[in-house]
Structure formats: structure tokens, C-alpha cells
Amino acid sequence: MLTTRDFNTFNFIDFVRQNPEKHDRFELEIEQGKAIFHDVGIVEFVPNQVSDQFVCLSCGVHGNETAPMEIISDIVRDILVGSQALKVNLLILLGNPKAMLQQERFLEFNLNRMFNHHWKSYLEADANCYEALRAKRLEEAVKDFFDKSPADSRRYHYDLHTAIRASKHQRFAIYPYLDGREHKVEQLAFMQDCGVNTVLLYHKASSTFSYHTSHHFKADAFTVELGKVKPFGQNNREDFKQAESCMRQLVASNYHFNNDRDVDDLNLFAVKKELLRVSDDSHLNVDDDLANFTEFEQGFELLSDPEEPYTVESDGEAIVFPNNKVPIGQRMALLVEPVSLG
Ligand SMILES: O=C(O)CCC(=O)N[C@@H](CCC(=O)O)C(=O)O
Numbered sequence: 001m002l003t004t005r006d007f008n009t010f011n012f013i014d015f016v017r018q019n020p021e022k023h024d025r026f027e028l029e030i031e032q033g034k035a036i037f038h039d040v041g042i043v044e045f046v047p048n049q050v051s052d053q054f055v056c057l058s059c060g061v062h063g064n065e066t067a068p069m070e071i072i073s074d075i076v077r078d079i080l081v082g083s084q085a086l087k088v089n090l091l092i093l094l095g096n097p098k099a100m101l102q103q104e105r106f107l108e109f110n111l112n113r114m115f116n117h118h119w120k121s122y123l124e125a126d127a128n129c130y131e132a133l134r135a136k137r138l139e140e141a142v143k144d145f146f147d148k149s150p151a152d153s154r155r156y157h158y159d160l161h162t163a164i165r166a167s168k169h170q171r172f173a174i175y176p177y178l179d180g181r182e183h184k185v186e187q188l189a190f191m192q193d194c195g196v197n198t199v200l201l202y203h204k205a206s207s208t209f210s211y212h213t214s215h216h217f218k219a220d221a222f223t224v225e226l227g228k229v230k231p232f233g234q235n236n237r238e239d240f241k242q243a244e245s246c247m248r249q250l251v252a253s254n255y256h257f258n259n260d261r262d263v264d265d266l267n268l269f270a271v272k273k274e275l276l277r278v279s280d281d282s283h284l285n286v287d288d289d290l291a292n293f294t295e296f297e298q299g300f301e302l303l304s305d306p307e308e309p310y311t312v313e314s315d316g317e318a319i320v321f322p323n324n325k326v327p328i329g330q331r332m333a334l335l336v337e338p339v340s341l342g
């Protein structure tokens, strides 16, 4: 149990490390409101003054993506201490505690392919599947949180990640499919302010966390890739300064979303095609360390497969998230092309 004395030295990552399985729910009165420790890696902050903003910040959905966890841990400590203003309803999530303990992307299955209720089929196959149980728990947590938000309130979810490999665009975000709703200039401008100069517009429903909250709660949601995967303690926090500062402004209700902003400098891409593993023989003909957004020339056989190979159709098609180590049926890469806002 925590006491006020511990706040200055509180480290959210260590706290999760010490209680990776389960802990009882407990509440703390803090100067700025209330902190509710619902479960492992699930903390809600309720500000003293009623707010119509409901912000969810998640990190560690992949256990080896350490920089966002370090940032969120510092924000949690500073709210507890009182040096970070708390003016919004805030839900903090550390996605995959057990994978975090091992600094692995996941234990058995990719947690970020289990949202939008996809965990159900994994639980049917194995009732103890850790990642499926965790996806279910995280879905409950965001539901309980956003269900408290009145219809006319603002809901946000930024799911913070780092990518496996380098990227031609150092920071980029995925704007999940909006089921026909319009992309918001204010959100793209927020990404720009976070130091994210590239946004990928997703083309269909998916099983990611950001699509889940966007779809079910109409949250303004993004998966944000803030840099490259590194072990704990080896992240250069300067590289993440802009994003951290924007998240802190959001929590303090000091960030002003503006739909009149100019986002012409942003690189926008749309998904042209998802390359799926269709058989054991599916193989991407790229180096493991190929940078995200690398472009290819027409005619290059990018994906070899006896049944469904893929040859680049036009110059300039670029690849994002290439991964030869995914199970059959999952995406091996995204093929993207530049677009402008319609
Ligand atoms: O670097 C990689 O190959 C993967 C980085 C990562 O974890 N990306 C997310 C993107 C989620 C989305 O499409 O919104 C993921 O693959 O889960």
C-alpha cells in the first residue's frame, strides 16, 4: 500500500514490477483529487474540479517499448506529488505487465491484435491465455472510464509505442479507421505538436487498442510511434520531449485543440494494401533492419509466396512494420502511399 510519504520516489514501473499478477483496488486522496489503483497497471485520476475531458494514456502494450513507460511513470509520480497539474479525468494504463518484466514484445500473442473483442477466440482456445485475459481487463477498464463521460464530453486515447526498427520518419502515428467519421485537423495538429510529422490513415477496422477506443467510445485515438525500441534506461528522453510536454499539457488541460491549424507540413500516408502471411512460405524480401517508409520500385517482388506473392505495382510504394515473424493470418507489413486530406 502507498502512503503520501512514498510519492516523491514513486515509480509506476517498479510498482507494477512488484505486483505483476494482481493487487487489490485501493484509493488515495491526493492534493489534486483522487488516485484509484484499480488493478495491475491500471490507475485512474479524478481531479478535484469536475472536468468534461476524459483522457486515456496507455503504454507498454508491447512490453519492450520502454520509453513511453518511462514517460508515463514520471507523469504519474508528478501528479501524485502535485508538480504536474491534474485538471482532466485521466486513465493510465500499462498494457502488458508480464511482457514488460521480460522486456519482450509479448509472452505468447501480440496483445495489440486482441482488442475489439478479438481476445474471445484466444480464450476459447486457452482459458488461461495471459494476453487475452489482459486485453479483456483493459477493455473493461476503458469501458468503465469512458462510460462515466457525458455524451457531450471529449474523449481521448493516445496509445504510446516505439517501433522495432528505424524509420525514415522518426515519429509517426496511426490514425485508426474512423468508420466514416472525418479525420480531425485539431488531432493532426496535436500530433505535429508532439513532434510527430507523419500520420498513417488506416483503411479498415482492426484489432488494435486505438481502433477499439475510437470505434466503441468515439474517442480521438491514435497509436503513436515515438521512436525506436530500447531497453529501460537507454532511451534519450530529449528525443521524446515534445510528446511528453504535450501529454503533460493535456493532463493539465492546458492544451488547446484547434481545427483552424495548418497541417500542410504533415506527411500523410494511406494504407494501400495489407500484406498478410497466408502460408508458412510467405516471406518478405527485405532486411530485418529495413527502415519504416522505405520505398520500392515497380516490379520488385516484395512478398514471396507460392499462392499470393506481391510485386510492387508502382514506384514509391513504401513499407511500414515489415515482420517475417508473425503467425498465419496476421499482417506482415503495410504498403502505404502518400495522400492529402480529402
Ligand atoms: O515496429 C513494428 O514493427 C511494430 C510497432 C508496433 O507495435 N506497432 C503497432 C501499430 C498498431 C496500429 O496499427 O495501430 C502494432 O503493430 O501493434
Ligand SMILES: [Zn+2]
Residues within 6 Å of the ligand: 061, 062, 065, 161, 162
Ligand atoms: Zn508497439
